[in-house]
Amino acid sequence: xxxxxxxxxxxxxxxxxxxxxxxxxxxxxxxxxxxxxxxxxxxxxxxxxxxxxxxxxxxxxxxxxxxxxxxxxxxxxxxxxxxxxxxxxxxxxxxxxxxxxxxxxxxxxxxxxxxxxxxxxxxxxxxxxxxxxxxxxxxxxxxxxxxxxxxxxxxxxxxxxxxxxxxxxxxxxxxxxxxxxxxxxxxxxxxxxxxxxxxxxxxxxxxxxxxxxxxxxxxxxxxxxxxxxxxxxxxxxxxxxxxxxxxxxxxxxxxxxxxxxxxxxx
Amino acid sequence: xxxxxxxxxxxxxxxxxxxxxxxxxxxxxxxxxxxxxxxxxxxxxxxxxxxxxxxxxxxxxxxxxxxxxxxxxxxxxxxxxxxxxxxxxxxxxxxxxxxxxxxxxxxxxxxxxxxxxxxxxxxxxxxxxxxxxxxxxxxxxxxxxxxxxxxxxxxxxxxxxxxxxxxxxxxxxxxxxxxxxxxxxxxxxxxxxxxxxxxxxxxxxxxxxxxxxxxxxxxxxxxxxxxxxxxxxxxxxxxxxxxxxxxxxxxxxxxxxxxxxxxxxxxxxxxxxxxxxxxxxxxxxxxxxxxxxxxxxxxxxx
Numbered sequence: 001x002x003x004x005x006x007x008x009x010x011x012x013x014x015x016x017x018x019x020x021x022x023x024x025x026x027x028x029x030x031x032x033x034x035x036x037x038x039x040x041x042x043x044x045x046x047x048x049x050x051x052x053x054x055x056x057x058x059x060x061x062x063x064x065x066x067x068x069x070x071x072x073x074x075x076x077x078x079x080x081x082x083x084x085x086x087x088x089x090x091x092x093x094x095x096x097x098x099x100x101x102x103x104x105x106x107x108x109x110x111x112x113x114x115x116x117x118x119x120x121x122x123x124x125x126x127x128x129x130x131x132x133x134x135x136x137x138x139x140x141x142x143x144x145x146x147x148x149x150x151x152x153x154x155x156x157x158x159x160x161x162x163x164x165x166x167x168x169x170x171x172x173x174x175x176x177x178x179x180x181x182x183x184x185x186x187x188x189x190x191x192x193x194x195x196x197x198x199x200x201x202x203x204x205x206x207x208x209x210x211x212x213x214x215x216x217x218x219x220x221x222x223x224x225x226x227x228x229x230x231x232x233x234x235x236x237x238x239x240x241x242x243x244x245x246x247x248x249x250x251x252x253x254x255x256x257x258x259x260x261x262x263x264x265x266x
Numbered sequence: 267x268x269x270x271x272x273x274x275x276x277x278x279x280x281x282x283x284x285x286x287x288x289x290x291x292x293x294x295x296x297x298x299x300x301x302x303x304x305x306x307x308x309x310x311x312x313x314x315x316x317x318x319x320x321x322x323x324x325x326x327x328x329x330x331x332x333x334x335x336x337x338x339x340x341x342x343x344x345x346x347x348x349x350x351x352x353x354x355x356x357x358x359x360x361x362x363x364x365x366x367x368x369x370x371x372x373x374x375x376x377x378x379x380x381x382x383x384x385x386x387x388x389x390x391x392x393x394x395x396x397x398x399x400x401x402x403x404x405x406x407x408x409x410x411x412x413x414x415x416x417x418x419x420x421x422x423x424x425x426x427x428x429x430x431x432x433x434x435x436x437x438x439x440x441x442x443x444x445x446x447x448x449x450x451x452x453x454x455x456x457x458x459x460x461x462x463x464x465x466x467x468x469x470x471x472x473x474x475x476x477x478x479x480x481x482x483x484x485x486x487x488x489x490x491x492x493x494x495x496x497x498x499x500x501x502x503x504x505x506x507x508x509x510x511x512x513x514x515x516x517x518x519x520x521x522x523x524x525x526x527x528x529x530x531x532x533x534x535x536x537x538x539x540x541x542x543x544x545x546x547x548x549x550x551x552x553x554x555x556x557x558x559x560x561x562x563x564x565x566x567x568x
Binding site for chain 1: 322323325326329330332333334336337340341344428432456470485486489490491492493496515516517519520521522523524525526527528529531532534536537540543544547550551554555557558559560561562564565
C-alpha cells in the first residue's frame with residue numbers, strides 16, 4: 001500500500017518510529033552519559049582543539065572510540081623524542097597525551113618526570129650553554145614538572161601517585177634535589193598517605209617535618225615517628241632523628257626512646 | 267501425513283526455532299566468507315603487542331598491551347558488524363536464498379531477526395575467543411613482570427612481604443581484572459548496535475557499498491554525538507545547522523555510551539549497575555532499529 005507520493009505506508013511509519021525512538025532515547029542518553037561520566041567510566045567529549053594536533057585521521061580515530069590507543073601512540077612518540085633529547089617535542093606530545101586521557105595518572109606522572117628530572121638535568125649538564133642559562137633552564141623545567149602535576153591534580157584530585165611525585169620534587173633530603181621545600185614536601189607526602197599511599201610516605205613526611213625550625217612541625221614529626229616506634233617498627237633514620245627531636249622538643253629523659261634501637265632497614 | 271488445515275492450525279506467526287535456524291545458517295554463511303581470518307590477525311597483534319616495548323615501565327607495558335589489543339578488538343568488531351550485516355541481504359538476493367526462505371511460511375520480521383541474531387552470535391563468539399586469547403597474554407605478561415620485579419627486590423634484599431604485596435597490587439591494577447571483560451562486553455554491545463543500524467540501512471539501501479559507507483558515517487557520527495549536540499545545536503544559530511544537528515542527534519545512536527574500555531584499561535571497577543544500564547540502552551537501540559528495519563523491509567520489492 002502506498003501514499004499518493006509513491007511512498008509505502010510502512011516505510012513512512014518506520015520513519016516516524018525512528019524519530020519517536022530518537023525522542024525517547026535522547027533524555028535516556030543524556031541521563032546515562034551524565035551518570036557514567038560522573039562515575040568516570042566514560043571520557044568527556046574530546047576538545048575540538050585536539051583536531052589541529054592530531055590531524056583529521058587521528059581525531060576521527062579519537063571520535064571512533066580509539067582514544068586510549070591514540071594516547072598510547074602519542075606516548076610512544078614522546079618516548080622516541082625523549083631518546084632523541086628533543087625536550088620541546090616531548091613536552092608537546094606528553095601534553096597531547098594527557099589531554100587525550102586526563103584520567104590516567106600514569107601520563108601525568110611521566111609527563112612531569114620528563115620535564116622535572118630528564119629535561120631539567122639535561123640542561124643543567126649541557127656545557128655548551130652558559131651557566132646562568134643552564135640554571136635558569138633547570139629551574140624552568142622543574143617548575144614545568146610541578147605545573148604538570150598540579151594540572152593533573154585538577155583532574156584527579158587527591159591522587160596518591162601525583163601527590164607523592166610532588167612530594168619527591170620538593171623533598172629536601174633527596175639526592176636528586178629538584179626544588180627543595182621541606183614544608184611542601186611534608187604536606188604532599190601526608191596528603192598522599194591520607195589518600196591511600198603506603199606508610200612509607202607518612203614517614204617521609206616526618207623526615208621532612210623534622211628539618212623545619214618551628215616547634216609544631218618538629219612535634220608532628222616526633223609524634224609520627226614515635227607512633228611507629230611504639231608499634232615496634234624501627235627504621236635506621238630514626239636513630240639519628242629521635243635524639244635530635246627529643247633534644248629540640250625538651251622531652252624528659254625518662255620519656256625518651258632508649259638508646260640506639262635495633263635497625264629495621266627493610 | 268498432516269492435512270493442510272491441521273498444518274495451518276499449528277503454524278505460529280512467531281517461532282523461536284525458525285529464528286534460531288536462520289541465525290545458525292547465517293553464522294555458517296558468514297564463516298564460509300572466511301570472516302574469522304580476523305581472529306588470526308588479532309592473535310598476531312596481541313602477541314606482538316604483548317612482547318614489544320620492553321624499555322617501558324611495567325605498568326606502561328601492560329597499558330600498551332591492553333590499548334593495542336582492545337583497540338584492535340574494537341576495530342575488528344565494528345568492521346565485522348558493518349561488513350557482515352551489509353553483505354547479508356544482497357548475498358541472499360544474489361544467491362536467491364531469500365526467495366526460497368520467504369516463499370515458505372517465514373514472516374519477514376523473523377527473517378530479519380534471524381539474520382541479525384546470526385551476526386550477533388558470530389560477533390559474540392568471536393569476541394569471546396579474542397577475549398580468552400587477550401586475557402591469557404595479559405595474565406602471562408603480568409606474571410612475568412611481577413616475577414621480574416620480585417627478583418629485582420630479592421637482589422636488593424628488599425623482598426619483604428609488604429613490598430611484594432605492594433608490587434602485586436600496583437601491577438595487578440594494570441593487569442588482568444574483571445573490568446577488562448566488562449570492557450569487552452561493552453565492545454560487543456557497541457558492535458551489536460552498529461550491526462542493527464547497518465541492518466536498518468541495508469533494508470532501504472540500493473547497494474552493499476552504500477550500506478557500508480552510510481553505516482560507517484553513522485558510526486563515526488554516533489561516537490561524536492556529544493560534540494554534535496554541543497556544536498550544532500548549541501553553538502551555531504543557523505537554521506540548517508540546527509536542523510541537521512537535530513536530525514542526526516535523533517537518528518544516531520550515542521555510541522560514546524559504550525566507551526567503557528578506557529575505564530577498564532585503567533583498572534577501574536565497572537559496577538554491574540552501570541553495565542546493566544548500558545546493556546539496557548543497547549537493547550533499546552537494537553529493538554528499535556530492528557522494528558524500523560522491518561517496516562522498511564516489509565514493503566521492499568524483491
